[in-house]
Amino acid sequence: MATSHLHKRPPQATPASVRDSMNRLLEQSRNLHNRLAISRDEHSPVYQYASLGAELRGASREVAQLLEEFEIEKYMRDDLFKIVDTVKKDPSSQNLDIQARHYLNSEHRKYVANGLGLEPGPLRDRFKEIKKQMNVLGVEFQSNLDEDRGEIRVSIQDLDERDPGQDGMVKVTLQYADYFPIMDNARNSKTRKRLFLAFKNKCKGNVPLFREMMILRDEAARLLGDANYAAYQLGDRLVTSPEKVNSFLDDLRCRLADRGAEELKRLKALKTADREGEPAGGEQYCLWDYRYYNRLLLEKDYQIDQQEIAEFFPLNKTLEGMLDIFSRLFGLVFYEVDASNQTKDLTWYPDVRIFHVWDDDDDGGEFVGVGISISRFSATARSERIAHRYGITISLAPPEQPRYLYLDLYARDGKRGHPFNINLQPGFEYENGDRSYPSTVLLCSFAKPAGTKPCLLHHSDMVTLFHELGHGIHDLVRKTRYSRFHGTMTVLDFCETPSKMLENWCWLSRPLQSLSHHYETGEPIPQSMVDNLIRVKKVNSGLFYLRQLHISIFDLHIHQPPSHASILNTDITSTYNSLWQSITQMAGPSGETTATDTGGNDWGHGYATFFHLLSDYGAGYYSYLLADVYALDMFHSVFKSDPLNPEQGRRYRRMVLEKGGSQPEMKTLSDFLGREATTQAFYEELAIGGRSRIC
Structure with missing residues (x-):
């Protein structure tokens, strides 16, 4: 053995x-x-x-x-x-x-x-x-979408500010930079209708892609045992079920119906009085009428001339003012990397600019990441100017891991048409406690200055820019341990809330005065013009939110079919268009104003002309409406009485922005408010009454 x-x-x-x-x-x-x-x-x-x-x-x-x-x-x-x-x-x-x-x-x-x-x-x-x-x-x-080069040719008679070709016609692209100004200003209804239909029929190849995506999403959700894709998506959001979202949207639609009808009645009366510019179809108010008569109403009844207002908001000076507001509120210092010798090899286009952001001395004076400033602060020659202006001491020794904010402002071929913010590199904490600093980029498509005249911002452009800058600031000031929760990496139905909250500053007298600087005289905007601008904030807001409801309701409808066979048999185009007409009560090309008869509602496929519903915003477009609810709750509760209070601004930074997605977002919201969020401020803003909890 x-x-x-x-x-x-x-x-x-x-x-x-x-x-x-x-x-x-x-x-x-x-x-x-x-x-x-x-x-x-x-x-x-x-x-x-x-x-x-x-x-x-x-x-x-x-x-x-x-x-x-x-x-x-x-x-x-x-x-x-x-x-x-x-x-x-x-x-x-x-x-x-x-x-x-x-x-x-x-x-x-x-x-x-x-x-x-x-x-x-x-x-x-x-x-x-x-x-x-x-x-x-x-x-x-x-x-x-990015490669679309669609265009139409229209008569110069309706486009006074454009240079005609030799035949008296002008090429108009189907990009937002062309589409919105013409829909706002073209007096001829046929021109507006033609451009509207061209815009809603671009990217035809996306129609079958959208349909296939809806079918695959539904199949995937059912494989996992969920009732539909909406149920699958909403499981870990602030509003945790389609039923709760549907209830919120239905309640809002009901509350807005009368207000929207009254606003539409007023616009119809304006159209009737303007019948000379409407040779046919004057008895109906059509989808392509809205922007034109909305502008006309603001001009005639409220003395709002958007072109005149824009003269007080040249892009560069307005950005400088925005950064001053962010500096005061959040304790930040912004300065630009010297473009002459440091950035020429670091960007993808000569127009792109790079900026650093630091905390001021009250917040430790440490490097934050990269920020945005239009002021041409050199990291060397102008350090004393920065220190004097903000009352701080700046060390110009670069951090070990400097990160940058890239500001790419102007339109060009091949560039996406609408403004948005992208995180380039998240911030996080290393095991030894050191931090990796973030970098972020703001992409816009403003018209590049022609000659000596600068780019001038309409008020709506200014609101959008302030919103996107808000995303950039959120990206830069967060302090999270994990890159997963960096900045705007929150649940979808919260990520728009911080920037939506900041939009309110663009409707306040003091901030508007500080942001303004006439491009020729340097004078601030007259107080009478500011008062008129603030007065129109709620004009036609019912119709605006009904349009948002249309997209949100369509999004939830298409993502929660009762069966898989149902989505296979759904006419997506007809559903989108009939909902648009029934919710807004505006006529489409078919002449239908209700959803009871869907015949002839194949005139356009607007759902295939923007990316949101195929992105993470699928079954989540309602997030924009919910963001307004949360944003107004925070603004009315904390900032309305003193919007430039630095103590409250820093509190907002610490309790909301710096948290990113590192804790349940409802906790972030309730900790800041000191209570649960409600719809009260949102409904009061719209003058539609009521108070309810969201979740």
Whole structure:
């Protein structure tokens, strides 16, 4: 018999060792994600939206698709999910601090939402294939929008400010920069209708892509056991079920109906009086009439001349004023990197400018990231000027990891037409406590100055710019441990709220005065003009919100069919157009003003001409309405009586902006308000009464 040998017993697992091992693995995963966040070319997301070269835009989209596919693969790995699932189920996970626990729950939800709740086999394989197909559809849909070069030719008679071609006709693109001014100012109804229909029929190739996306989303949700895609999406949002969102939207629609009808009656009367400019169809108020007669009403009854107002808001000076407001409220200092010798090789276009942002001395004077300022502060020659202006001391030694805010303001070929903010690199905390600083970019498409005349902003442009700058500030001042929760990386139906709240400053007398600077005389805007501008804030707001309701209701309707067969048989185009007409009570080309007869409602596919509903905003467009509710609640409760109060501004920064998505957003909101949020301020603003809780 062979001699037996005794060996030591292998180390046995203990509860403590299991927890320690899992925590180490999670920490390693977190650090890996942090390194991935800063390892890519930080400009890569921008190229697809802003590069002049079609090949570079295409390559950037391919990269975006690869990153999405990598995310799908990562969150469909059983081995990683088992680790996360084990830690989440361990009772000791409840001892984690709120941010770590929130990260764990968020990570777990991502795995489940990507099919890891399904048993390995055909169903999970099908779910994975659907996710990849949806990724491809989204990239193609966006590419069609970005590369659209549609245009029409119209008579110069309706376009007085444009230079005609030799035949007296002008080319008009189907980009917002052309579309909105003409719809606002073209007196001839036929011209407006023609442009309206051309705009609503662009990107025809997106119609089948949209339909296929709706079908795939519904199938994916049902594979996971959800009733529909809306139920799948809303599971971890502020409003946690389609039923609650439907109730909110239905209640708002009911409250707005009478107000919208009264506003429409007033506009119809104006159209009747202006019948000379309306050779046919004067008895109806059509979808292409709204912007023109809204402008006419503001001019005739409220003495609002948007062109005259714009003369007081040249882009550069207005931006400088906006930064002064952000400085005062949030304790920030902005200065520009010297373009002459530091930035020429760091940007994708010569117009792009780069800025740093610092805390002022009251907030520690430390580097924040990169911010936006129009003032041409050099990091060297003008440091004394900055210090004197803000009463601070600035060290010009660069931080170890400087990050930048890129400001790309002007329209050009190949650039996306509407303004938006993109995070280029998130901020987070390293294991040793050091911070990685963020960088962010604001992309706009304002008209480039011609000659010596600067770009002038209409008031609506100014509101939009202030909103997007708000996203940029949110991106820069957050202080989160994990890159997952950086800045605007909150649940969808909260992420617009901070910027929506800041829009209120564009309707207040003191901020408007401080932002204004006549492009020729330097004079501030007259108080009488400010008073008139503030007076029209609520004019036709009922119709504005009914239009927002149209898109929100369509979005929820198309994403919660009663069965999969139902979405297969849905006429998406007719549904979109009939809802538009029935909710706003404006006539479309078919002449139908109600949804009872959908015949002839195939005149346009507006849902396929913007990306929101195919992005994360699918089953989430209501977020814009909800953001107004939360934003007005915060503004009325805290800022209305003293909008430039630096103490409250810093409190808002600490309690809302710096939190990012690092804790449940309803906690962020209720902590700041000191109570649960309600609709009261929103309904009072619209003069439609009532008070209710959202959730």
